[in-house]
Amino acid sequence: MPVNLPAPNPAELFPIAGVTIGITEAGIRKANRKDLTVVQIDAGASVSGVFTQNRFCAAPVQICREHLAGSQGIRAMVINTGNANAGTGADGLARAQQSCAALATRLGISANQVLPFSTGVIMETLPVDRIEAGLDAAIADAKADNWLNAAHAIMTTDTAPKAFGAQVSIDGVTVSITGISKGAGMIRPNMATMLGFMATDANVAPAVMKQLALELAEGSFNRVTVDGDTSTNDSFVVIATNKAAHAPITSLASPAGQALKTAMLGVAQKLAQAIVRDGEGATKFISIKVEGGSTQAECRQVAYAIAHSPLVKTAFFASDPNLGRILAAVGYAGITDLDQTGIDLYLDDVHVAVKGGRNPAYREEDGQRVMKQSEITVRVLLGRGSAADTVWTCDLSHEYVTINADYRS
Template identity: 75%
Template structure:
């Protein structure tokens, strides 16, 4: 069961003017489940994305990058679950392109105006014929309020769909931001998440979108880990239909640009945290905050060393305050001139370690009391400067092994 996470209320997901969504049951891997999703964008929409840094990237990632670089104006996205179309060589590229061409033919646009995305099992041929056969059904069901269906249609081992929506006032106009994401395992994004899609009707200069999507990813999806594995298929896409009636945003540093950034990052962070809360086999949601670093980069190194440690994660699963494991992770994070006598460690409100040693008033029953909670914050103070960084992770349970051992069955 996910950690303090419920499926979104479809009524709370605001439609984004200029975006229509349709889904279909194409039988990509399993029958009788939504597994194909189509986004159709009005002409004039701007689209930007960030993708996995895994050098063994999937065919749809390669094709999506090519189509974005072609700058023909993206008009549609096609997403399938059940099959990653990764590790499939030239055949996989041909299948990704064929899917784009098929959708483009239905819409009367160029294939380079379609972005493909896939998630699921790696190194199996994409059943492109099934996906293509499902496109008419998805297109026949296009609707503005299809976000909840879309969130369900992109799931793999997720136990609940993930969707977030908000509205913000910009230039006295209401601007909508709605997004979905999927992911539960193979999560250590190095750009984004396994799959994430956010749309807004904000009227923003298209040239600002690449920087905006990178900022949003860096503050959200690049701050999570479930198991330390970076997927072959990671993609995070931002769509701006530019239909809102406020004056165009031409600088991210403007009051309007900052308001949009804040709202967008808020949506992205909620989606990213939902992925961790739904981590495969997770029973605890853990915030790791590292403060007092010389640089934000070294703070992230320390935070990820803690968040990735199997020993730390299993201790949290067992509610075992074996907190020396956290200090050990801090020590091997890669800060060569780290002074251990300046390190303090907190577990929620409990001061565990002071100046590198056990706090004189720390009691193990206090640590155990905190570790039994489902939401826990770990704070590490490095005593080196004023930089800080936060990472979100989960514990590691028996169920994680079982889920991944049985994934292809």
């Protein structure tokens, strides 16, 4: 059961002019399961993406990077679950290219106008024949109002679909934003999550799209972690179909750029947090805020050390205020000149540690009260400066071990 993850609200999943989506059952790994999604994008859209920093990046990630760097506009995406096409060498690259070519032929576009995405088990051969066989049905299913079905079709160990939308007024024109994501394990995105797709009909100049995608990922997917494992397939794609009748946004710093970015970031954060709320075995959603650092980077480093500590995560699972484990994680986060006597720790409103030691006023029952909640904020004050950062994570439960000891079987 995800932690306080609302079911997608269909009324909020706005169709985006210029985007249609079709899904089908291609039988890639299991029968009777929607596992193939085709997204078609009208000519003239601005598209950008950010991808995993894992050096063992999957074949489709390598091809996405190549196709996005090309001069022809992106016109389609093909997404399969059940197989990650990672750790598959030259053969995996050829199979990913083949799926792009097969879709391109059917749509009358070039293969390098297609972005491929795969998610599932690593180091197994992509059954590209089944993808090809499913393309016609996915194309036939194309409709603008298909975001929720797509959110279902891209799930792997996810227990719930993840889809959010928003509308914002740009120069008096209402533009829509809709996004979906998937992921529950192997989650410590380092440019983007397993899979995240957002589209808007806003009119965004191609020149600022890369920056927009980067800033959105930076403020959302790059701040979540489930188990610290950066996936081979992390991909986050942002599409602006440019259908809305406002002047093109040529700078993110402009009022229109700011308005759009803020609205899109709200959706991106919900999508990213949804992955943590549905983290494998998660029973709690934990925000880790680190303040008073010399730099934002060191704040995030400390936040991730806490978020990745198995001891901290199991203590949250047990609702046990064994909070010294948090201090220990702060200590080994890698800030070599950290002075422990400058550090304060809060659990929600409870002041746990003062200047590196236990707060004399701290009472175990106060810590216990907060630890029992399903939403908890850990706040660490480093006492070194004025920088801050936040990371979102979940606890480590028996269910995580069960899921990952059984995945594949």
